[in-house]
Amino acid sequence: MKILVLNGPNLGRLDLRDSKVYGDIDFPALTELIVSAGKEFNIECDVRQSDSEVEIISWLHEAADKNTPVIINPAAFTHYSYAIRDAADMVKAPLIEVHLSNPMSREEFRHTSVISGVANGTIAGFGPDSYRLALIAISRMVK
Numbered sequence: 847m848k849i850l851v852l853n854g855p856n857l858g859r860l861d862l863r864d865s866k867v868y869g870d871i872d873f874p875a876l877t878e879l880i881v882s883a884g885k886e887f888n889i890e891c892d893v894r895q896s897d898s899e900v901e902i903i904s905w906l907h908e909a910a911d912k913n914t915p916v917i918i919n920p921a922a923f924t925h926y927s928y929a930i931r932d933a934a935d936m937v938k939a940p941l942i943e944v945h946l947s948n949p950m951s952r953e954e955f956r957h958t959s960v961i962s963g964v965a966n967g968t969i970a971g972f973g974p975d976s977y978r979l980a981l982i983a984i985s986r987m988v989k
């Protein structure tokens with residue numbers, strides 16, 4: 847099975863972000879970890895990152911057209927992008943929202959996710975393991 851693993855703004859520069867929140871992993875290492883975790887579940891992970899809302903929306907359209915499952919960390923777009931929410935809603939295959947940190951234990955503006963309502967589920971707060979847990983969820987849902 848092939849899936850898309852989409853990552854939003856600033857996740858490509860994890861190396862520069864607060865390591866107390868995001869740990870020490872950089873984006874290339876996170877990508878490697880996701881790809882190798884995927885192999886354990888026979889899932890081919892196409893990991894992408896963009897700082898552009900337009901590009902993320904076009905990837906969600908691609909997933910909707912091809913009926914491809916999605917793991918998405920919308921990053922800051924989580925909290926206000928109705929456009930990404932509407933695009934995520936078009937994906938009928940499983941779609942799991944993930945976060946490295948636990949937004950609910952952070953600043954108040956992070957307590958709202960406009961994406962959760964159209965995701966099958968949300969996994970947050972487990973660092974890179976959030977992606978691994980999402981892979982487990984997808985492998986079970988697609989069985």
Ligand code: DQA
Pocket residue numbers: 855856857919920921922923924944945946947948949956
């Ligand atoms: C994040 C949490 C968001 O609030 C933040 O804007 C991010 C990363 C996470 O993975 O913990 O960029 O999605």
